[in-house]
Amino acid sequence: MDAWTLMGFVAGSLTTSGYIPQIIKGYRTKRMHDVSLMMVSILCVGMSLWIVYGISQDDLALIVSNIIGTTFLSVLIAMKFIYNGRDRVKE
């Protein structure tokens, strides 16, 4: 692995692990009210396309990071539905 591929992995680990604080915050507060469902949905579709693009370019950094990112975004979409349902009961 050359230095640039390593850098791609560092970039990828940040743009995927970036969603972890949001998952933790959402889980702790049980609130996702201010988080846009449209945002997490569009990002999830976009990242899925990056996986396909990464495969076409034979770019492992792109493929791996976007698979992980898509997984975290799917968790956020699920949390959005679960906690918004609770919000509605409270309001």
Place this chain on the structure above:
Amino acid sequence: MDAWTLMGFVAGSLTTSGYIPQIIKGYRTKRMHDVSLMMVSILCVGMSLWIVYGISQDDLALIVSNIIGTTFLSVLIAMKFIYNGRDRVKE
């Protein structure tokens, strides 16, 4: 531009325009309370590294999409500070 580069641009336009609904939602509600500052910050740093990686790979789709993404994330970070300040006054 070949079909894969075009696909990269579609992927990139989704993973960058994905932040627009969050900007609109935040601007309308003047609330960013549930949005994790750590998330937007880490994503912003990660995307900056993707720009450098994109330059190293001479990958225009990566470069352009991450420049736009970094811009939107910077807007979200600014909104987070502005609206959280207001939240604190209200609470």
